[in-house]
Amino acid sequence: MTEVPSVAHGDGIRPLAAGDDVISRYSRWVRETPDAVAVEDGEHRFTYREIDGIADAVAERLRDRVTSGDIVAVCLDRSAALVAIAVALARLGAVYLPLGPAPGEDRLAGLLTDVRIRAVIGAPDTLPGSGSALGLPVPAVGANAVPHVLAELVPPNPGAASAPPGTLYAVLTSGSTGKPKAVAVGAASLANLVRWYHDLSDLGPGDRMALIMAAPFDPHLGDLWGGLAYGATLAVAPDSARYSTDALVDWFRTARVDVSVLATPMAEPLLGRAWPGGLRLRDLLIGGDRLRTWPGPDVTTRVHNVYGPAEATINVTSALLGEADRTSPPIGGPIPGVTLCVVDEDDRIVPRGTAGELLIGGVCLALGYVDEEMTARRFVQAPEGSGLERVYRTGDKVRMGDDGLLDFLGRLDDQVKISGVRIEPAEVEAALERHPEVRRAVVAVRRSRDGATGLVAFVEPAPGSAPDPDGLLQGTRSAVPAQAVPQEVHLVERFPLNENGKVDRAALLASVPSPGAERAEELRGETEELLAALWRDVLGTADVHARSNLYALGGNSMHAVALAGAIKRTFELELSMKSVMELRVLRDMAAAIDAERVALAASEVSRTATVTDW
Missing domain, CATH: 1.10.1200.10 (ACP-like)
Structure with a gap:
């Protein structure tokens, strides 16, 4: 029997035509439906005409100070102001770099050293204070609004790197060195992504798209431009909806949301309960982490498990989930404009059913990093038989099934060596999750002061269950090598999330006593x-x-x-x-x-x- 190679091409690749870019599509709705609501933030509503007027005023204020190709760091949260500034920067041809409302003084200083940033936009107390500032005429109302927004023009560091030509936006992603990497994405890649959003959910005028993903996290760009490019309303979620399932459900109802993207840890508690009534929610896209929960038979929303690194423009795969037909939900097959291939350690494409590293190619690919040397290491020549010229090395371990769908198996660089044995935390998590009383497990690596390495497991019990931590530990002993058995198992009600909506493993480790922990101290x-x-x-x-x-x-x-x-x-x-x-x-x-x-x-x-x- 002939082996089928692990290569899959997304159907319906369409080249970017004139007027297909997101700013042109948005401008069409400004002309055709100027009085339609573009942004709704609680009781505050802004029409397409109003958002466009604000964007024009911001662009005029920045004109001749910020020009095409300049990188502008935006230190704001989800709001009408953020939306208008994103439109203004696109109009100017500048590069939008979202950092969120609290980027941190040290992180911002390091970024200004490494990346050639022309301006920083945000509240006065978030700015670096090294250049001249001017006020921007943006709304000061809404859940995440700030009273005053300034644009500080910063003197560029001569040795800092510039964005590649044609960059529409840049986004930071974590790096193995501990320093964030700035990924540069072009107009064609984002246009391909938002066109897929539209085709998937039929998003259009009269629909309401949730603006809920954290601003530094690149999916918020899919939310923002996915709504604006197709004439929908962006519904700004309050912070409470991002951290409480009950608050999320209440907001979905009151805001009458039709389409939403949620980070996996935000979505799993929603899928794990009886599906709430009274929702207009038509499509729910879940991504950012490994999904363990299947939608129940009572779920009335189309649930899509999606996957994609920032280097390939937010999402590259999608799986419409129905009844559970395998151990865990797949991350799916390629969306239009995407080619996927799975390779071994020698970059040879493996047969379907064999695990390997995922490589991604197609119109989805980012232009690279704002660092040419790093770009050369991760954006490489495509393997023979892929039909591509250039691919991105994800570092993700996957397996492509006979149906062309991918199962996510973990990160290749998540491996840790304990007592000379290479251990994959994802394997230990999977062993714990096979227990019927476990909904989800997260395994974190803890290093002691003397350099010893061990695993600590955190378990979210299944509804109505109270598993015995010692029993769970005992169960893993027959499933994984002795070196991979966690030192401890701790039960948690919910997993803490970082600002990008992913499980915060550092917070989990900080929540449990460690050797040498300080004793109780009296209140003062x-x-x-x-x-x-x-x-x-x-x-x-x-x-x-x-x-x-x-x-x-x-x-x-x-x-x-x-x-x-x-x-x-x-x-x-x-x-x-x-x-x-x-x-x-x-x-x-x-x-x-x-x-x-x-x-x-x-x-x-x-x-x-x-x-x-x-």
């Missing part, structure tokens, strides 16, 4: 005493001290939402849920509250820039 001062009382009330525990860790006491993202609200009522100041989740330790949280109180009491330092109020 009024702030720590008041905060400890809030912790006891929200977490339902009396065992709270100055060094208590929110996650170690069983806290999760929903507790963080409640705690942020309690802090606002008690101290009359805002400490974001993200800050609550990142600070974790009671004493650190109290110090942040005290610092915020001092800042509020101090007089605001006037800036030299003129700020235009909306």
Whole structure:
């Protein structure tokens, strides 16, 4: 019997024609349906005419200061302001680089050193302060809006790298060196992606597309331009909908969302419960992590499991999920404009059914990194028999079935060596998930102070179950090598997520005691005493001290939402849920509250820039 090679081509490849780019498609709706709602943020609505007027005003303010090919870092969250600025930068031919509302001072400084950024846009306290600033006339209303938005023109570092010609947007992705990599994507690649969104869901005028993915995470660009390019309304989700399943369901109902993209850890709790009634949700796209949960028979929404790295423009595969017909949901086959091939260690295409590294090619490919040397390492000559010239090496281990669908098996670089044996955490996770009382498992690598390496497992129980951690450990002993048996198993109510919607393994490890952990310390001062009382009330525990860790006491993202609200009522100041989740330790949280109180009491330092109020 002839072996079939692990190569699959997406059907319906259509070259980008004049007027197919996202800004041209968006401009069509400005002309044809100017009074249709383009952005809805709670009670605030902005028509296509209004968004376009704001974008024109921003572009005019930046004109002659920001030109075609210039990289502009945008430090804002999902909002009408973010949408208008994205449109303005596309009009100018500038490169949109989303960093989110809190990029971090050190991270931004490092980025300015490595990447030739012309301007940074954001709230005054997020800007680097090294150049001149001007106010931008954007809305200051909405869940994530800031009172004033400035554009700071920064002096370029002569040694910094520029974006490749033709870049529409750039997005940061994590790097193995610990430094983020800036991926540059062109207009044709994004146009191909949003056209597929439209074909998949029939997204168009009158529909409502969720703008829910975190701004630094590239799927938000698919949401933003997927809606605007086809005349739909972008519905801005409140933060609570990103961290609470109940809040998400309520928002889906009230916002009357038709199409949404969700990160896998956000979607799995939704799929794991009785499907809620009263939803308009027509299509739900899930991606960003390995999906373990199949939709139940009561699910009335079309559920698509999607996959794609930033280097291949957000999504390259899709699987419409029905009844479970294999161990875990596949990540699917190629979308139009995409070719997939699976290769061995010598870059030879393997037969279907054989595991290997996934390579991606086609119109979906990014232009490269904002670093020519790194581009040359990861965007390489295609293997013989692929029908391609250039491919991206994903580093992902997959297997292509006889049906052409891919199963995701883990990361090749996730392997860790323990006592001389190479271990794949994904294999240990799969062993734990075979237990009927386990909904999902995450295995993290913990390194002790003396350099020893071990695995720690975190398990989310199946509904109504309370598995015994010792029993789970015992069960893995017959399924994996002795070196791969976790040192500990901890039960969690929900997995903490990072800003990109992926499981935060560092937060999980921080939530459990480690060798040499500090002993309990007494509370000091009024702030720590008041905060400890809030912790006891929200977490339902009396065992709270100055060094208590929110996650170690069983806290999760929903507790963080409640705690942020309690802090606002008690101290009359805002400490974001993200800050609550990142600070974790009671004493650190109290110090942040005290610092915020001092800042509020101090007089605001006037800036030299003129700020235009909306």
